[in-house]
Amino acid sequence: MNNDIQQFKSEFFKALAHPMRIRILELLSEGEKTVNEMQAILGSEGSAVSQQLAVLRAKNVVNSVKEGTSVIYSLRDPLIKDLLAVAKRIFDNHLVNAISLLEEIRSE
Structure with a gap:
């Protein structure tokens, strides 16, 4: 069971890897x-x-609905929005750490 979850996570993050x-x-x-x-x-x-949407569709990350001649896309799971927000916070933390390190180097 644990392998199934890890495999899902791996495939999910591969879908985000662009x-x-x-x-x-x-x-x-x-x-x-x-x-x-x-x-x-x-x-x-x-x-x-369209190419990138095809990858996201294949990995079940987005939904698509045809309306007339258009295809409307949406997030399959609203928690993806939270995941992106957490990723941004992690990036911000890394950026703050890098800035602090640069300031320490400059002050030496």
Whole structure:
């Protein structure tokens, strides 16, 4: 059972292991979006956004619903928003530590 959970975590984090996929999840944390909306916000080609969405869909990280000619994307689990917030706090902590270290080096 423990191996199953670790395997799930590994696959889940692999799905997050791309800067554009993280940015897509951040956008979806704000609410549902179409590929065109995400493309405009990201300033990226639709094919690049679609490729990354395909990975997130395959790993069951996002949901997609077809409405007319558009596909609306959303987070599969709202806790992903919390995970991204925690990751940002961890980054902030590392940044604070790095700044403190640089200040110590400068004062020497």
